[in-house]
Amino acid sequence: MVLTRSSKKAPKPQTPPVKNLSKAQTPPLSKAEKPQTLTSKKGAKSQKKPPLKKQKKDVIVVEEEDDDEEVSDVESEEIDESDDGEKGSNGFFSDDDGEELLNDNFLDGSDDDEEEERSDSDEALSSDSDSDEDDIQKESEAIDRAKAKEEEDADAELLDFNKEDGPEEHETFRLPTQEELEEEARGPPDLPLLQSRIKEIVRALSNFNVLRPNGASRKECVEQLKSDLASYYGYNSFLIGALFELFPPVELMEIIQAFEKQRPTSIRTNTLKTRRRDLADVLLNRGVNLDPLSKWSKVGLVVYDSQVPIGATPEYLAGYYMLQGASSFLPVMALAPKENERIVDVAAAPGGKTTYVAALMKNTGLIFANEMKVPRLKSLTANLHRMGVTNTIVCNYDGRELPKVLGERSVDRVLLDAPCSGTGVISKDESVKTSKSLEDIKRFAHLQKQLLLAAIDLVDATSKTGGYIVYSTCSLMVAENEAVIDYALKKRNVQLVKTGLDFGQDGYRRFREHRFHPSLKQTKRFYPHVHNMDGFFVAKLKKMSNMKQSSEDDDEAVETVEQADVSSDDDEEAEAMEEMEKLSVPSKQPKENKERLAKSKEKKKGKKDGKSKSKNVERKPKKKRSDWKKEIAQAREEKRRAMRENSKGKQ
């Protein structure tokens, strides 16, 4: 770069008038000269920068012909060197012409001669002298022409300088052929090559019509990009494919890079024992560098660095704070537990959210903290005791059994932070990159659906202060988030309500071939590259009534049954399994079902509907899908007839 630029430094003739006036007006600028001597980055050239900035306001008009090229070369060089190249020169050249003119005035410097610089700027100041007007005009035109040419050259150079591959290379970018791929596959992956290829393809995809590499279809580019990303960052192909479906290529790069870095460490003040300000003071004394987390949290603090291990201070051990990721605050904030309520935390270990709930309730009311895995129970109890929580009962059940144990309709609120694939917390656990497959996601989704239904059954819809369920996962997959909520909306009488979190992206209402209930807009998604916290999904449901079947029109009910059939196989299996579970449960349940259906019969118009529904419900697991469809079609017909009769009867 230096060479090309210096080659342009063909000395242009200094205009005589400039030199003549040099001595007369040196004193005013003597002050400006001083900073030049101080900075000594790279000889005299770098010194030109400070005077440039200071005397910006004074000099406005360019009059002489300067060594324009040299001047701008010098400036851009300085800036390049100081700002690591790209941005500096960009920003510099995007400045107004006024600045450039200014610079030319100052940095007139033919060959970095300070006196000449001064003289040139003096010349600018005294540009209004009437003598030599014509000359000056001609000179100014010549200067303008030279300037325009200089700018063009500078822009062209800028492009060259900015892009690692010049414009020529870009035109000839093409996807590697089969042989090249095979060769690559033989040796260890060539990381710089992969990286450059990834960048190229992402750029091409962002403006495919214009930038497409010759002969390649979009699909081929995408496939190549996926495999490159997988080998460069260490993902398995399923996960890359799944992320690709969620994000456009540029955002995909952002999120993958965000996953490579850690999210900032954050802690939550335990309001049962102390206040955030006091805690911050104490920790600052110990040498911890911290700040309040953000405006949406009154108890969060983010730790930048610390002289003492933040997880082992006496304050931590005394239970004054809890190490907790920022995203874990969110489901508890959405839950908003009130004092003297009964709360269940279905998957409580290691206890960060449970202790937050207890703190919000000020140790009143009652919390059931449930955890299925025995090794995690110890950390849960230890954390509860450490933080001084006394209103909690810890139990060890599978979450799906909780309605049986605790009784249905027995609590006010439920927090379900469901076990998930963990695709949102890849920055914490890199093994997720390679270990998750489609089967895992399906399994998790199935489990989550069952847990969510159990959670909904636990809640008492008639509770005076509650009736809410908060469902959250640390995953980005639609199958584990929106699909699970949609399933619950169909299966139980619940509605989505606002989470109460006013930031974050809304959940998907439709995604590829899925169409979800429109209220799914009220769920929230959080991303590491947007919100600087782990990937998270939060949804808040309100239970409208305690009936198990949805109490909307039975037409809709049957349709939802159909829809559930028609949509993914998983839902079908889930339903079938659920029905089988229901049937295998002690005989009380079918009677309860029928009682409820009897109630619904009384309430609603079509009497047959209730019966047909229960028939559907009980017959399903035994019959095949084609038979179900026939049955459903028949049921529809019957219902239509019934509705017609009813309407006729009314009339």
Next chain:
Amino acid sequence: MRPLDENETTVVFEKIFKFVGNNLKNIVENPSHEGPEPEAGRYCFRLQRNRVFYVSESLVKRATNISRKNLVSLGTCIGKYTHAGSFHLTIMSLNLLAANAKHKVWLKPTSEMSFLYGNHVLKGGLGRITDSIVPGDGVVVFSMSDVPLGFGIAAKSTQDCRKLDPNGIVVLHQADIGEYLRDEDEL
């Protein structure tokens, strides 16, 4: 889960009495706001799997439908019975003890960490000490900023402490909050 029987109750109360003295009445009769009823209930002690828990009655009532092998913890665990049948207070009872302690000791900042590693309290690390401590009394250890650090048994009376050389043991360590990190499994 079952209530403590006579012997167990006396043993537990004796141990607590060493630390809190007459405040034992406070502990037993504390009105509790836990549980969903708006009126305050009372606290009681329950035994579950060799651990003694200090819970309020409303919690106990609701925990009855959790089966014995699935119930892990209720309210606050204050101690456990060893195989040999003796009862020890564990660190998890610190909150309860610290709120009602009769005998207290404050440590200088330099010797906080030493205590948190499980060492005894030496005279040199002593900041303040309450009067009228008799050897064998339960003592709760605080830091100078009133953060409870743990508890132990007094080795010397307050008078004797003044005459001790700096390396003399003042409080024998029984439990400290560092155990949450060191002995997570034991808890």
